[in-house]
Amino acid sequence: MIIAERKPMAEILEMVEDCEKVLVLACRGCVTVCSAGGEREADILSSLIRLGMKKAGKSIEVSTASLVRQCDREYVAEIDQWDGEYDAIVSTACGVGVNFISNLRKDTMVYPALNTTFFGGSAEQGEWTEQCAGCGDCVLHLTGGLCPVARCAKSLMNGPCGGSVDGRCEIRKDVECIWQSIHDRLGSFDRSAQMEVIAPIRDWSTAGHGGPRKVVRDDLTV
Amino acid sequence: MDSIQMLGMTKGMRDEQVFLCGEEIKSDAPRLFLGAAANPFAYPFEYRAVRLGKKVAAGADFIQTQIIYNVAKFREFMKMVRDLGLHEKCYILAGVTPPKSLGMARYMKKFVPGMEVTDDVIRRMKDAKDKQDEGIQICADIINEVKEIEGVAGIHCMAIEWESAVPEILTRAGLLPRPDIRDSTEESLEKEIPDEIVVQTVDTDALLERAKIEAQEIINAAQVEAERLRKNAATIDSKEIETTVGTNIDALQSADDSGEHEMNEKERIMALDSVNLGLAALKKAYGLTDDQFEALSSFAGAHAILKREPEIANAASEPAPASAPETQTTPVIDDSAEKNEAAAKAKLKEEADARRARDAEEAKEAKAIADAKAADEAKAKAEEAKKAEEEAKAKVEAEHKAAERAKAAATAKEEVAAKEKTVAKPASDIVDSQEFAKETVLLADRSTKVTPNTYETKYSGIIRAVKMGNEGNEKVVGGCGSMPFQLFEGEHPNKPLIAMEVSDVKPEEWPETLSQHFSDVYDNPVAWAEKCVKIYGAEAIAVTLGSTDPNGINRSADDAAKTAADVIAAVDVPVIVWGCGNAEKDTETLRGLTSVIGDKKVCLAPLEDANYRTIGATAMAFQHPVVGASPIDVNLAKQLNILLENLGVSLDTVLMDPSIGALGYGIEYTYSVMERIRIAALTQQDEKLQVPIICNLGCEVWKAKETKLPSDEMIGDQETRGIMMEALTASCMLIAGGEVMIMRHPRAISLTKAMINGLMD
Numbered sequence: 016m017i018i019a020e021r022k023p024m025a026e027i028l029e030m031v032e033d034c035e036k037v038l039v040l041a042c043r044g045c046v047t048v049c050s051a052g053g054e055r056e057a058d059i060l061s062s063l064i065r066l067g068m069k070k071a072g073k074s075i076e077v078s079t080a081s082l083v084r085q086c087d088r089e090y091v092a093e094i095d096q097w098d099g100e101y102d103a104i105v106s107t108a109c110g111v112g113v114n115f116i117s118n119l120r121k122d123t124m125v126y127p128a129l130n131t132t133f134f135g136g137s138a139e140q141g142e143w144t145e146q147c148a149g150c151g152d153c154v155l156h157l158t159g160g161l162c163p164v165a166r167c168a169k170s171l172m173n174g175p176c177g178g179s180v181d182g183r184c185e186i187r188k189d190v191e192c193i194w195q196s197i198h199d200r201l202g203s204f205d206r207s208a209q210m211e212v213i214a215p216i217r218d219w220s221t222a223g224h225g226g227p228r229k230v231v232r233d234d235l236t237v
Numbered sequence: 238m239d240s241i242q243m244l245g246m247t248k249g250m251r252d253e254q255v256f257l258c259g260e261e262i263k264s265d266a267p268r269l270f271l272g273a274a275a276n277p278f279a280y281p282f283e284y285r286a287v288r289l290g291k292k293v294a295a296g297a298d299f300i301q302t303q304i305i306y307n308v309a310k311f312r313e314f315m316k317m318v319r320d321l322g323l324h325e326k327c328y329i330l331a332g333v334t335p336p337k338s339l340g341m342a343r344y345m346k347k348f349v350p351g352m353e354v355t356d357d358v359i360r361r362m363k364d365a366k367d368k369q370d371e372g373i374q375i376c377a378d379i380i381n382e383v384k385e386i387e388g389v390a391g392i393h394c395m396a397i398e399w400e401s402a403v404p405e406i407l408t409r410a411g412l413l414p415r416p417d418i419r420d421s422t423e424e425s426l427e428k429e430i431p432d433e434i435v436v437q438t439v440d441t442d443a444l445l446e447r448a449k450i451e452a453q454e455i456i457n458a459a460q461v462e463a464e465r466l467r468k469n470a471a472t473i474d475s476k477e478i479e480t481t482v483g484t485n486i487d488a489l490q491s492a493d494d495s496g497e498h499e500m501n502e503k504e505r506i507m508a509l510d511s512v513n514l515g516l517a518a519l520k521k522a523y524g525l526t527d528d529q530f531e532a533l534s535s536f537a538g539a540h541a542i543l544k545r546e547p548e549i550a551n552a553a554s555e556p557a558p559a560s561a562p563e564t565q566t567t568p569v570i571d572d573s574a575e576k577n578e579a580a581a582k583a584k585l586k587e588e589a590d591a592r593r594a595r596d597a598e599e600a601k602e603a604k605a606i607a608d609a610k611a612a613d614e615a616k617a618k619a620e621e622a623k624k625a626e627e628e629a630k631a632k633v634e635a636e637h638k639a640a641e642r643a644k645a646a647a648t649a650k651e652e653v654a655a656k657e658k659t660v661a662k663p664a665s666d667i668v669d670s671q672e673f674a675k676e677t678v679l680l681a682d683r684s685t686k687v688t689p690n691t692y693e694t695k696y697s698g699i700i701r702a703v704k705m706g707n708e709g710n711e712k713v714v715g716g717c718g719s720m721p722f723q724l725f726e727g728e729h730p731n732k733p734l735i736a737m738e739v740s741d742v743k744p745e746e747w748p749e750t751l752s753q754h755f756s757d758v759y760d761n762p763v764a765w766a767e768k769c770v771k772i773y774g775a776e777a778i779a780v781t782l783g784s785t786d787p788n789g790i791n792r793s794a795d796d797a798a799k800t801a802a803d804v805i806a807a808v809d810v811p812v813i814v815w816g817c818g819n820a821e822k823d824t825e826t827l828r829g830l831t832s833v834i835g836d837k838k839v840c841l842a843p844l845e846d847a848n849y850r851t852i853g854a855t856a857m858a859f860q861h862p863v864v865g866a867s868p869i870d871v872n873l874a875k876q877l878n879i880l881l882e883n884l885g886v887s888l889d890t891v892l893m894d895p896s897i898g899a900l901g902y903g904i905e906y907t908y909s910v911m912e913r914i915r916i917a918a919l920t921q922q923d924e925k926l927q928v929p930i931i932c933n934l935g936c937e938v939w940k941a942k943e944t945k946l947p948s949d950e951m952i953g954d955q956e957t958r959g960i961m962m963e964a965l966t967a968s969c970m971l972i973a974g975g976e977v978m979i980m981r982h983p984r985a986i987s988l989t990k991a992m993i994n995g996l997m998d
Contacts (some may be wrong), residue, residue, distance in 0.1 A: 172240065173239050173241040173288070174284060174288045177279045178276075179279045180350050181280060182688055185350030192280070211287055213242075213295055215242065217238075
């Protein structure tokens with residue numbers, strides 16, 4: 016899922032400093048699961064905005080609402096019901112949600128309450144780690160299901176560099192050397208030979224290096 | 238793009254003259270000698286040579302390694318490199334760096350990922366008076382070591398921010414003067430040595446022989462060539478081309494094999510120079526006639542003309558000078574030759590590919606065989622283990638049955654005394670040495686999936702080694718550098734010692750299950766001690782002087798001292814004399830003892846805070862080891878050691894008795910206190926606790942009522958029960974850090990020894 020974390024309050028307060036009414040709009044998708052932008056977080060954010068503005072000597076009216084997802088046309092349409100009740104929307108969705116609202120509602124100002132960080136999962140309670148880089152050309156079948164693009168600091172494709180020590184990455188001790196793990200995992204499946212194959216130079220255009228990406232499914236288009 | 242992919246791209250640009258996108262390179266394609274880095278010290282170690290192989294396959298012509306300090310590991314790496322045949326496909330330059338200061342060495346060790354600075358290097362830098370001189374020497378020593386390793390083609394000297402040290406390093410490594418191809422006409426016959434590469438010495442005789450044959454060929458070719466040139470400089474017979482190209486192919490092959498490719502302009506000129514020099518040398522060496530020489534010169538001249546036409550000369554790949562005498566056969570080249578050559582090159586490539594494929598297949602096969610073998614071995618081992626297990630099971634069953642039989646007999650008689658005796662038999666019959674099933678595979682080999690750093694603890698302290706016994710029959714205890722039996726973490730030069738207890742007078746309170754083994758010597762401590770040594774193979778004797786206790790028999794100090802002295806005189810093994818625990822009386826007894834044993838050594842025990850001064854002083858005077866005994870507490874134990882040291886007693890002669898409890902009588906507390914002491918000693922540099930631990934456990938175990946209750950159905954055979962209690966107590970004490978065990982029952986000792994041997998051999 017998409018992992019995100021709330022922006023610093025000062026930044027959010029600066030966005031809304033000229034507003035008299037704002038709608039904090041939660042998303043019940045990924046950001047709810049990673050406890051960054053669900054209904055609960057939206058309520059907390061609303062209170063914080065009120066308090067922050069009060070502290071700055073201003074008053075603001077903050078209401079809260081939530082959508083099933085902010086990345087679908089149908090759900091975004093729901094925001095029309097609150098028309099006129101706010102000067103701006105503060106979206107606690109990921110960047111996709113903010114973009115979708117901006118795409119679809121010409122007259123609505125929308126601000127991001129979150130920094131969208133990466134595609135990942137919750138490794139432990141309260142801890143999320145990056146697992147996928149969305150590079151558009153998956154090699155996981157060659158690397159024991161562990162992604163060197165997302166999880167190797169250098170995105171190496173041909174095995175661990177000379178900085179791999181003790182299963183740790185040279186950039187920081189708390190970073191796992193994913194190539195060590197790939198090596199061990201392939202070894203445990205008796206597929207070490209895969210590590211001897213030279214991975215050819217990749218075409219990174221699918222990773223966004225070729226401009227904004229788009230998927231078109233002829234079978235689904237109308 | 239990563240390094241391997243980049244090598245592939247550059248190689249493609251050089252060899253195929255195409256850009257990565259597939260577009261042809263129309264102007265001069267890059268002429269590159271491709272290099273790559275390799276780190277033999279990064280993880281996973283076993284993958285490092287494979288990765289180097291990938292770089293070579295992708296196009297690396299030479300390799301620069303990470304800075305080498307751990308030569309042993311580098312040697313291992315090079316073995317893997319050779320096993321893959323990579324040293325024949327590229328030049329490997331061993332990376333070396335002189336440590337400029339101790340700080341630099343430490344920094345590299347601690348903070349540079351993928352670098353292994355050995356403790357030896359750190360120590361050498363630490364001990365050196367002139368750090369920079371030592372740094373240069375370390376570097377030169379490493380060069381001298383690595384250049385002997387097969388497959389090392391040269392060194393890469395990285396004197397970081399210290400380039401001025403390079404000449405001195407090279408001088409000490411015997412690498413100066415550098416070979417200079419320009420001023421030695423004689424040496425031009427030898428393999429030409431590019432500046433960066435140190436080539437190992439070649440067999441000069443064979444080389445000269447070859448050169449001679451080739452010289453003849455050159456002369457013949459040159460004569461023909463000269464004639465032809467005179468007639469028509471431009472015309473070259475196609476047949477002639479084939480022969481020249483033939484030689485060229487040979488040259489090319491060897492060049493390709495050694496990973497050489499097109500030379501750059503500068504090197505080409507150098508090659509030409511060397512051809513000219515070679516001709517002069519040939520004239521001198523083989524006494525050529527002027528005619529012959531002129532022919533040769535013309536040949537060279539023709540070559541020089543070609544040189545002025547870089548288009549043609551560039552297009553054709555010239556053999557590398559490094560590829561030896563063949564260089565001098567550098568033939569006349571034209572377009573058709575180039576085509577032939579290209580064809581030959583393609584063929585060669587095919588051949589090389591086929592060879593590579595074959596090699597790979599062979600390697601695979603070899604691996605399969607090895608795997609199968611390993612599997613078989615493992616199977617055999619498993620079967621063995623199973624067998625051993627079954628045997629052990631059978632044994633236990635037999636014992637069990639015997640015990641049951643005995644019990645049945647006893648019940649029939651319905652006489653408790655008789656019962657005790659018969660029941661005692663089955664266990665006491667077996668006092669011969671025991672052996673545990675051993676796992677002989679090293680931990681590191683059993684846990685290859687786990688890196689040692691995740692389970693190995695590094696210890697900063699070491700336990701002192703204390704000498705026990707008389708000169709010639711000394712036993713050393715302690716000296717270990719890691720927690721007990723953690724052989725994979727540190728040195729354990731000495732096995733724990735088990736001392737057999739001998740009582741100075743007939744002990745009244747020993748249960749018969751124990752005393753029966755000594756019934757023949759019960760009244761005679763000397764004979765008792767001798768029996769322990771001769772029959773039970775005791776490694777040490779502990780004479781306990783319980784009789785001197787003023788609250789008990791109150792035997793006189795002199796009498797007791799005499800008995801102890803007799804025992805000391807009778808046996809060769811180390812003797813510990815353990816007083817009754819009354820500080821005043823022990824002082825009297827032990828001081829008396831030291832005055833009657835002459836120059837024999839004895840370990841005096843116990844020294845407590847009440848009497849450590851007097852006995853300590855005596856021990857110091859006669860250089861006897863002592864046991865400092867304190868109530869079970871880390872700080873009290875430490876305090877007594879500090880007091881002893883303040884008195885002047887060297888901690889190298891001190892054993893620690895932390896006071897112990899038997900199984901069921903506070904063993905957990907004992908265990909944690911002992912372990913705590915040991916951890917403080919080994920990991921927290923608590924020097925005052927770095928002394929061996931002695932456990933007087935026999936008396937603790939055999940006073941427990943469980944050893945005295947008769948056999949019954951619920952708690953089993955009495956003797957076995959006692960034996961197991963003593964052996965288990967000892968095992969726990971050993972695992973907690975005990976180095977000397979004072980024990981009583983021969984069978985319990987035998988079991989404990991089996992454990993020690995099983996864990997340490």
